[in-house]
Amino acid sequence: MSVSFCGLELAHPIINGSGTFDAIAARRAFGDQLVRDFPFAAYVSKTITLEPREGNPPPRLWESAAGMINSIGLPNKGLEGYLREDLPKLAEIGAEVGMALGAAPPLITNVMGASADEIARLLEECDSYEEIAAFELNVSCPNVKTGLDIGADPRQLEQVVRAVSPSTRKPLIVKLTPNTADVSLCAQAAQDGGADAVSLINTLRATALAPASAKPRRSWLGGGTGGLSGPAIRAVALAQVAAVAQRVEIPVIGMGGVRSASDARDLMDVGASLVAVGTENFRDPAVAARIARELVL
Amino acid sequence: MSTAPFARRLAKVVGIDRLGAYRVLRVADEGPRAEPGQFAMLAAVEGWGGGSEQRPFLPRAFSIARHRDDETHFLLEDVGPGTRRLCELGNGDGLWVMGPLGRGFREPGEGRRALLVGGGVGIAPLAILQDTLGAENTTVLLGFRDAPRTEGAVLLADAQVASDDGSVGYHGLVTELLLEELERDAHALVYACGPAGMLEGVRAICAERQVPAQLALEAGMACGFGACFGCVVPRRGGGYLRVCVDGPVIDGEELDHVDAHAGAPA
Numbered sequence: 001m002s003v004s005f006c007g008l009e010l011a012h013p014i015i016n017g018s019g020t021f022d023a024i025a026a027r028r029a030f031g032d033q034l035v036r037d038f039p040f041a042a043y044v045s046k047t048i049t050l051e052p053r054e055g056n057p058p059p060r061l062w063e064s065a066a067g068m069i070n071s072i073g074l075p076n077k078g079l080e081g082y083l084r085e086d087l088p089k090l091a092e093i094g095a096e097v098g099m100a101l102g103a104a105p106p107l108i109t110n111v112m113g114a115s116a117d118e119i120a121r122l123l124e125e126c127d128s129y130e131e132i133a134a135f136e137l138n139v140s141c142p143n144v145k146t147g148l149d150i151g152a153d154p155r156q157l158e159q160v161v162r163a164v165s166p167s168t169r170k171p172l173i174v175k176l177t178p179n180t181a182d183v184s185l186c187a188q189a190a191q192d193g194g195a196d197a198v199s200l201i202n203t204l205r206a207t208a209l210a211p212a213s214a215k216p217r218r219s220w221l222g223g224g225t226g227g228l229s230g231p232a233i234r235a236v237a238l239a240q241v242a243a244v245a246q247r248v249e250i251p252v253i254g255m256g257g258v259r260s261a262s263d264a265r266d267l268m269d270v271g272a273s274l275v276a277v278g279t280e281n282f283r284d285p286a287v288a289a290r291i292a293r294e295l296v297l
Numbered sequence: 298m299s300t301a302p303f304a305r306r307l308a309k310v311v312g313i314d315r316l317g318a319y320r321v322l323r324v325a326d327e328g329p330r331a332e333p334g335q336f337a338m339l340a341a342v343e344g345w346g347g348g349s350e351q352r353p354f355l356p357r358a359f360s361i362a363r364h365r366d367d368e369t370h371f372l373l374e375d376v377g378p379g380t381r382r383l384c385e386l387g388n389g390d391g392l393w394v395m396g397p398l399g400r401g402f403r404e405p406g407e408g409r410r411a412l413l414v415g416g417g418v419g420i421a422p423l424a425i426l427q428d429t430l431g432a433e434n435t436t437v438l439l440g441f442r443d444a445p446r447t448e449g450a451v452l453l454a455d456a457q458v459a460s461d462d463g464s465v466g467y468h469g470l471v472t473e474l475l476l477e478e479l480e481r482d483a484h485a486l487v488y489a490c491g492p493a494g495m496l497e498g499v500r501a502i503c504a505e506r507q508v509p510a511q512l513a514l515e516a517g518m519a520c521g522f523g524a525c526f527g528c529v530v531p532r533r534g535g536g537y538l539r540v541c542v543d544g545p546v547i548d549g550e551e552l553d554h555v556d557a558h559a560g561a562p563a
Binding site for chain 2: 019020021022024025026028029030031033034037054055057058059060061063064065066067068070072075230279281282283284285286
């Protein structure tokens with residue numbers, strides 16, 4: 001069930017959501033079996049920013065009904081650390097998977113910046129690395145000037161995508177935020193700005209309160225708010241992916257609460273070309289391989 | 298370090314034994330044997346999601362308490378929807394297991410004696426550690442809140458027991474027993490696991506006396522294999538450590554303090 005996506009040939013339509021599978025840590029935890037049974041047809045890195053980030057103070061997790069809230073805060077080594085330390089390791093894992101399975105999963109590097117200039121620099125500096133097949137742009141980041149999430153406003157999103165898209169020759173996927181009035185307008189804006197594809201949904205902004213015994217009532221999460229994910233958001237994802245797929249011509253990557261082949265099939269039937277598995281990787285890291293197998297049957 | 302098979306696997310519960318306030322969950326699991334201090338992520342196959350507020354959703358992290366014959370043992374205490382559901386399991390029930398995960402305890406070097414300090418349900422990884430080191434090579438100090446919990450002490454051989462309420466053994470904190478032991482002979486390596494307050498006490502006592510300490514930390518985590526970055530603790534000198542892949546056993550000197558914040562899914 002091979003799939004063509006933005007010029008990339010993928011063995012099947014299942015990939016991972018950014019930040020839900022650390023291939024480098026998984027290589028250590030699971031040894032060679034990770035390579036032999038690598039579950040994703042393309043691998044999406046966690047979000048890289050220009051400067052290193054430590055992430056939010058703990059607590060960072062909350063378990064909700066059929067889902068979870070994370071307030072991780074995008075910890076990463078920064079662009080330089082990514083290129084120097086992580087990219088060679090990811091490329092090596094990719095090559096090992098290629099040896100074992102016949103095809104290396106393309107690496108999609110997810111980047112985030114607080115301005116068009118920052119994003120352009122990230123794309124430019126990564127563009128020459130052959131190990132990177134495509135970029136995913138996380139636009140759930142407050143604009144350094146307006147304070148508004150870059151992806152929340154169609155006009156702002158179009159300007160940013162238009163400004164940064166010439167910075168790379170590789171496919172540029174814009175990961176839309178669901179925390180906006182009309183996600184299909186944002187998808188249209190990304191397309192008009194020059195995006196090669198869109199992916200959605202990101203997590204829904206959410207919070208949880210510390211136990212009632214703590215007065216005054218404050219957020220349990222060290223970061224104050226976080227993002228809700230898991231089966232709790234699948235119905236929202238289905239509606240948003242359907243709306244976006246109807247609106248744009250560029251390919252759509254659908255995600256949000258996918259646990260099974262039937263969940264993935266739903267997203268594909270409303271127009272997704274690829275489906276990403278996110279939170280369910282936490283519960284079973286090999287689930288994506290099973291979904292891919294079952295989709296083929 | 299033992300690596301885990303890449304997937305959760307179906308195992309069968311072969312027994313659940315009441316041990317005072319705790320349960321020993323005995324599982325027939327064909328996975329690799331854990332090294333002392335490693336852990337596994339557990340979830341019941343049935344009824345995982347039907348509890349209070351429709352939880353639990355995520356699997357829960359437990360130290361491997363012991364391998365005995367073909368069984369793997371876990372020590373449970375009912376403190377939330379996940380642990381409650383696991384405590385309800387019976388013979389023949391299905392259990393999802395993923396592991397062994399994480400970095401376990403390292404052997405004592407330099408002729409140091411092994412001093413095992415445990416608190417509450419945190420005594421679990423010290424049992425498999427004692428199995429590995431041999432009871433004759435260990436000194437064991439265990440602290441519990443009250444009498445029903447002190448029954449957990451039978452998991453280890455020759456334990457000195459402290460209880461907060463004085464109902465069994467020494468009336469006071471296990472860290473007070475640790476101080477006495479170190480006064481007598483400080484050429485030791487301390488292995489500790491227990492609640493955050495106890496671990497912080499152990500860390501501070503050992504740091505002051507330059508006694509090496511390996512602390513098995515507990516944290517709520519979504520995945521157990523380094524993906525979610527949810528289980529972090531602050532590292533000395535800045536940044537964070539992931540309890541799941543940098544630990545759960547972390548040298549005391551890598552931490553400024555142990556705080557209770559890492560908690561969450563119970």
